[in-house]
Amino acid sequence: MARKIRVLIAKPGLDGHDRGAKVVARALRDAGMEVIYTGLHQSPEQIVQTALQEDVDAIGLSSLSGAHDVLFPRVMELVKKNRMKVLVTAGGIIPEEDIPALKKCGIAAVFGPGTPIDDIVKFHKERLSQKG
């Protein structure tokens, strides 16, 4: 039997808005994935450490405080430094003009407010099924 897709949902920084992260975590789990949720107030180092320990296929970063421009690229730096093969996506309140920079540093997709959960599920299934 194929290994289940393992996803880490992470809340970097001091942001306490966890509604979206929890909804996405629940939805991915309902779609048959194994989901680990970091809880709040994680540093980029802690997030990457957890991702390594849990051997996840994907990381979903959520921030609604505006700190994405600093914290998300930091996570990506650490992902590269550790030569991790993970799919990293982002969600939260992220202004349109910030998205190109996030993609450039390796974030595969940014799911803004109003994104159907199904899109997020499909995205992970499509991208990660190729891994075999």
Add this chain to the structure above:
Amino acid sequence: MLMALALKKKGKAGARRGNSSGQTARPGRQPKAVVPETAERRAGYPNLSWIETDPFYVQDRDFDYGERLGLPGEYPFTRGIHRDMYLGRLWTMRQFAGFGSAFETNRRFKYLLSHGETGLSVAFDYPTLYGYDTDDPHSEGEYGKCGVAVSSLEDMTVLFDGIPLDTVSTSMTINGPASVIWAMYLGAAEAQGVSKSRLRGTIQNDVLKEYIAQKSFIFPPAPSMRLVIDTFEYGMHNVPSWNTISISGYHIREAGSTAVQELAFTLADGLEYVRQGIERGLDPNLFVPRLSFFFNAHNDFFEEIAKYRAARRIWAREMKESFGLTSERAMKLRFHTQTAGCTLTAEQPENNITRVSIQAMAAVLGGTQSLHTNSLDEALALPTEKAVRTALRTQQIIAYESGIPNVVDPLGGSYYVEWLTDQMEERAYRIFDEISMYGGVIGAIERGYFQKAITESSYRYQKEVERKERIVVGVNEFTTDEPLEIPTLRLDPKGRDRQVARLRKLRRTRDRSKFESAMNRLRKIAEGEENTMPAILDAVRAKATLGEVTGVLRDVFGEYSEQQII
């Protein structure tokens, strides 16, 4: 075309009242099923608390006007806490604002006041909310983003520069380090030569809802509650017109609760604060009048109105009957309202103006004392000046053009609104019973009761949106492909460095021995049982920073971390 009417299940009305006689539907409800004329809409019409409504409501012959309503300004205050409500004075138009440095936010405050705002409301950035200075490693990436950075008395003085604190009332959304920030405000007033007795305003200071929903907690529940009760005690003796707490349902709702849960959890928190104040030995007839509340205004218009009315009635009854209070002021639930941030859509953001208008009308019809209206661009970024102005104008249009404020409680006696008010009350009491099974609010927090309940409601709602059982205009229906064209506010990229430089200079140039003796005294008092407020005030006067004062309290009290629930 008229809307289709829903088909009701037989006897459900009675069952919902806990009445086994089923068919003898309670007066006030439409007793017979109504067959829908067309099935174009949907089979049922649950509101946002999943309460099924009937197609229409009729007079309730048993309705006891005196018991349930009373006149406006009379017990149990269902119809409002003032006899003349908005006839004498409109609600306070209070826009939550803050970003970047104290200098930038001071300019935004003056802008809002010059456009007719009548009260101030400070949004602090995340580091400040957690009691960290701007240059703390935890603050990385967060400076000035969700609010203004205030790390010292000096920052606070800059924030209110040129704004006379004896004439304006100020609300500050601060919880974990509320007493430290309040002390800085008191210090800023001192610098303006304004005596404490003339200050009016509110600190949010509601730590219980931090554990439940907002999650910017610092200390474990017991020392957190001690700090809160310290402010009650200090306030009643020294700052008599200050609201030392704003017991908040807003964040509970934003985190995904229903209206009923928001109502019940918030009032349960309120009752807990009253209990703990009494345990400290404070006279409830004196401190309870300084407790204020803060509710959300969400989309379901009548449900929201019923929620505010039920809140007042429950609070009045609990204060009078359960706690035996005699002060009428203690029985009056006063509240601030903010329209629901979580209903704002990033898609077609102009639609948000309409949403906010409806929500703001519900708050006014529900008898709010002050109101914040959200800006149309807040699902995208911090609001621009123009967006904030439109939000303020929305309140002004309701106030000055709509005629809504010209009659007190205009919906009082509406068959539907009174039925729904009863429903909200009854369901809130069921939740109170659940909470007491956990041994009260703190036991329920520690066992994850609230967090689970909120997560369930939030996920259930989201799934309904996904299945299009709930329509969100512009999001899952009536969508367009047009690109988003809306200006968003960008922060000054050099702002953080300037703030850090000012902070370091402050630490370098302050009177070392004065600072150290104030910090030592604070530690000693925190370790003991005395009221912490005077020592905190002395520490900030001695130029201790927010991070330093909170750091001492962190050392003494420890930090709280929550269990993860998804």
